Amino acid sequence: MAAIVVRIFLISILCLIGLASAAQSVIRMPSDRTAGETDSFCNSWRLSVETNNAGLWSTPEGCLGYRVDYFTGVQYASDLTVVASDSIAFARSVTPAGDGKDGWVFDVDETLLSNLPFYEKFGYSAESFNEELWNEWVNSTAAEALPESLGLYRELKELGFTVFILTGRDEFQRNATTANLLAAGFRDWEKLILRGKSDRGKRAVVYKSEKRQELVDQGYRIHGNSGDQWSDLLGYAMAVRSFKYPNPLYYIA
Amino acid sequence: MAAIVVRIFLISILCLIGLASAAQSVIRMPSDRTAGETDSFCNSWRLSVETNNAGLWSTPEGCLGYRVDYFTGVQYASDLTVVASDSIAFARSVTPAGDGKDGWVFDVDETLLSNLPFYEKFGYSAESFNEELWNEWVNSTAAEALPESLGLYRELKELGFTVFILTGRDEFQRNATTANLLAAGFRDWEKLILRGKSDRGKRAVVYKSEKRQELVDQGYRIHGNSGDQWSDLLGYAMAVRSFKYPNPLYYIA
Numbered sequence: 001m002a003a004i005v006v007r008i009f010l011i012s013i014l015c016l017i018g019l020a021s022a023a024q025s026v027i028r029m030p031s032d033r034t035a036g037e038t039d040s041f042c043n044s045w046r047l048s049v050e051t052n053n054a055g056l057w058s059t060p061e062g063c064l065g066y067r068v069d070y071f072t073g074v075q076y077a078s079d080l081t082v083v084a085s086d087s088i089a090f091a092r093s094v095t096p097a098g099d100g101k102d103g104w105v106f107d108v109d110e111t112l113l114s115n116l117p118f119y120e121k122f123g124y125s126a127e128s129f130n131e132e133l134w135n136e137w138v139n140s141t142a143a144e145a146l147p148e149s150l151g152l153y154r155e156l157k158e159l160g161f162t163v164f165i166l167t168g169r170d171e172f173q174r175n176a177t178t179a180n181l182l183a184a185g186f187r188d189w190e191k192l193i194l195r196g197k198s199d200r201g202k203r204a205v206v207y208k209s210e211k212r213q214e215l216v217d218q219g220y221r222i223h224g225n226s227g228d229q230w231s232d233l234l235g236y237a238m239a240v241r242s243f244k245y246p247n248p249l250y251y252i253a
Numbered sequence: 254m255a256a257i258v259v260r261i262f263l264i265s266i267l268c269l270i271g272l273a274s275a276a277q278s279v280i281r282m283p284s285d286r287t288a289g290e291t292d293s294f295c296n297s298w299r300l301s302v303e304t305n306n307a308g309l310w311s312t313p314e315g316c317l318g319y320r321v322d323y324f325t326g327v328q329y330a331s332d333l334t335v336v337a338s339d340s341i342a343f344a345r346s347v348t349p350a351g352d353g354k355d356g357w358v359f360d361v362d363e364t365l366l367s368n369l370p371f372y373e374k375f376g377y378s379a380e381s382f383n384e385e386l387w388n389e390w391v392n393s394t395a396a397e398a399l400p401e402s403l404g405l406y407r408e409l410k411e412l413g414f415t416v417f418i419l420t421g422r423d424e425f426q427r428n429a430t431t432a433n434l435l436a437a438g439f440r441d442w443e444k445l446i447l448r449g450k451s452d453r454g455k456r457a458v459v460y461k462s463e464k465r466q467e468l469v470d471q472g473y474r475i476h477g478n479s480g481d482q483w484s485d486l487l488g489y490a491m492a493v494r495s496f497k498y499p500n501p502l503y504y505i506a
Contacts, residue, residue, distance in 0.1 A: 036327075040328055041335070043328060043332075044334065047300070047332055047335070048335045050300060051303050053335070053336055053496050055343060055494060074289075075293055075297070078297045079297045082297040082300070082301050082306075083301065083306055086301055086306045086307050086308070090308060242305070242306075244304040244306055
């Protein structure tokens with residue numbers, strides 16, 4: 001992963017200190033909470049992550065188990081189903097011009113492909129995130145499609161959208177990424193855009209805005225944009241509608 | 254409320270038809286779900302509302318009871334606490350320039366003031382929303398502060414922020430709105446901005462962007478923006494950080 005990518009997998013002490021100093025009058029310590037209060041708090045924490053209220057977040061220590069339950073239980077799949085359903089409902093409301101310029105942008109990780117088997121090894125908290133192991137995982141091309149995203153992708157193609165895949169993965173991962181996307185069932189994208197040399201050191205939100213702007217300059221109308229990070233969706237040359245995929249695992253600024 | 258304001262309080266048939274046509278392959282009917290599945294689905298629905306994935310939403314019939322529980326139980330208060338905590342943490346990270354130009358923008362309804370006693374009369378679904386009754390409620394000046402917002406507001410003032418209150422309420426409601434804000438404990442805002450004659454017919458996101466742009470043109474730096482609608486937060490002249498307050502009651506485009 002590019003060095004600029006900020007991945008937040010912090011637990012424990014950092015979080016306690018942060019919460020205590022940042023919101024001492026509002027937030028109590030996890031040890032003060034009953035089980036039900038912990039659930040409510042962790043629900044609120046996850047909402048704050050998904051709405052971008054939290055900004056550059058770290059995971060509250062008391063919510064580590066909650067997060068494992070989120071991924072291993074039914075909620076994550078349910079959330080993905082509703083995101084896909086919202087996206088399809090919007091896509092069906094668009095009347096394609098038939099000129100091939102009706103575009104839809106997808107991110108890769110945690111949007112088209114799921115890296116949960118990789119993060120599972122780290123107890124879904126990935127405090128031990130290791131770039132070398134990550135690159136091995138990417139090269140393994142073993143990531144599977146999020147099934148809801150594969151269904152959405154196929155329907156968008158049927159509806160006549162031109163699909164662009166815009167990822168923070170580096171250009172040197174092009175072959176592995178292409179092989180993995182094909183193995184996972186994705187076909188016929190117009191362009192797979194990765195970070196080139198000139199994109200290194202750029203914040204994700206800038207890099208992705210620039211790349212979308214290039215598409216707009218080429219005459220594409222970006223109707224939809226699907227990504228698990230707010231940096232996939234905000235900035236400029238924004239899509240008509242943006243679809244935030246759930247991701248309480250990591251944050252990319 | 255201005256005519257342009259779109260309030261979505263739909264239930265029942267409309268929703269069923271909408272879901273069935275928009276996502277027949279993904280979403281099942283409420284009657285097909287177990288209680289646990291309904292909770293998961295309604296959690297996902299609320300997340301889709303709060304992330305703006307849902308766009309112009311209507312409430313799934315199967316989630317009406319869930320929504321009552323949300324407001325009458327602990328989750329709404331917990332969510333508000335975390336929004337205030339995120340906002341304060343960010344505000345404390347800002348170093349005010351001491352020139353009075355460090356601004357923070359607040360919306361009114363469901364952000365500074367709670368209208369839950371009004372909506373409670375309609376079972377929190379307000380399908381019977383009535384402008385006449387709403388204006389009576391505004392004139393009663395009986396809305397109370399969201400306590401988490403009052404705490405945030407006071408701390409922002411102490412930190413040296415200049416507060417602007419930017420609401421979709423109409424100019425003719427200025428006196429009642431001022432009286433209500435004062436009665437609820439809010440003090441010393443720089444400016445209360447309501448929809449004037451020239452703002453009628455404008456989409457909220459345009460009206461609010463224009464008013465923020467005027468502040469920027471006057472030299473204010475808008476650090477934070479707190480609102481319960483995405484139309485409070487998106488558009489242009491956006492704040493450095495936006496804080497989305499929870500509101501699964503209604504949507505303003």
